[in-house]
Amino acid sequence: MGSLALAVFGGLAWAALDRPAVYPGVAEIALDRLPQTGATNPVTAVLLDFRGYDTFLEVGVLLVAAIGVLALAGRETQVEAVPPAARTLVHGVLLRLLLPLMVLVGLWMLWAGTSQPGGAFQAGAVLGAALILMALAGREPPRFRDTAPVRAAAALGFAGFLAAALLFFTVEGMLLAYPPVAKTALIVAIEVGICLSTAASLALFYLRPAGPADAG
Amino acid sequence: MDQADVFILAGMALFAVSMYSLAVQRHLVRKVLAINIMGGGCFLVLIAVARRAPGDVADPVPHAMVLTGIVVAVSVTAFALILARRIRAGTGRTELPEDASEQT
Numbered sequence: 001m002g003s004l005a006l007a008v009f010g011g012l013a014w015a016a017l018d019r020p021a022v023y024p025g026v027a028e029i030a031l032d033r034l035p036q037t038g039a040t041n042p043v044t045a046v047l048l049d050f051r052g053y054d055t056f057l058e059v060g061v062l063l064v065a066a067i068g069v070l071a072l073a074g075r076e077t078q079v080e081a082v083p084p085a086a087r088t089l090v091h092g093v094l095l096r097l098l099l100p101l102m103v104l105v106g107l108w109m110l111w112a113g114t115s116q117p118g119g120a121f122q123a124g125a126v127l128g129a130a131l132i133l134m135a136l137a138g139r140e141p142p143r144f145r146d147t148a149p150v151r152a153a154a155a156l157g158f159a160g161f162l163a164a165a166l167l168f169f170t171v172e173g174m175l176l177a178y179p180p181v182a183k184t185a186l187i188v189a190i191e192v193g194i195c196l197s198t199a200a201s202l203a204l205f206y207l208r209p210a211g212p213a214d215a216g
Numbered sequence: 217m218d219q220a221d222v223f224i225l226a227g228m229a230l231f232a233v234s235m236y237s238l239a240v241q242r243h244l245v246r247k248v249l250a251i252n253i254m255g256g257g258c259f260l261v262l263i264a265v266a267r268r269a270p271g272d273v274a275d276p277v278p279h280a281m282v283l284t285g286i287v288v289a290v291s292v293t294a295f296a297l298i299l300a301r302r303i304r305a306g307t308g309r310t311e312l313p314e315d316a317s318e319q320t
Contacts, residue, residue, distance in 0.1 A: 009232035
């Protein structure tokens, strides 16, 4: 098995070093058509416009995984927060400083995504981490034990994207073909849904299965 | 050999090492980790290749593909880990049976 892995590496390395002198790529095509999209950040333009199907189904994968985790984790499992006796200054002071900062950074990344590096998934990851941090420190967001709002948020990205795609279909006659007006607003709206979905799904992935139910 | 080559070779080395690990390790969590690192190697290669685009801007298409890949990898990891927990809760083991006859 070791020699097979070495052979795979050798073959890959040979392919990498034996590359064409000029890598054509698709950057030019993408950058040339950037003004036709509602985003000025090329990665966002590729993600939400040129390769919209990719992102649409990616949000679908995220939702399916969240449903799978919820179905398999069972309702009885709950996150094991740090017991009150073991809480230190870290949980109180650091969290109080970190949480508003994380929310701010997350929202900024979401907003900046259309024009600068950033975007819905990264923002969602920061917000999801904030939720996990809160739960670990025993500061659960209101009614977090009832997962209905979290579940709804997890479904929002896919549902919103699907609604947008169907809306575009009736207007433009093609799924995910953005209508010529308000492109930036539409991209931001879809991104808000994706961001909430990512945050909720990440929190579900981490918090639902982490419980004492099957410890041992 | 330029900087991108170093990253590409490192990504390929990660891929090969974790492929070995995926085949050899028996603990399910180690297998999930191995799949994750395999994906990480692919992402490294894609990002390094994006730098080779002509002009001074990196190719945004591989970047977007990596972003998609990371989200899918996170989803798959979460689902794989919960399956591994269910296997342990059901059978008390953290490994898959060696062959079908071992299954009880």
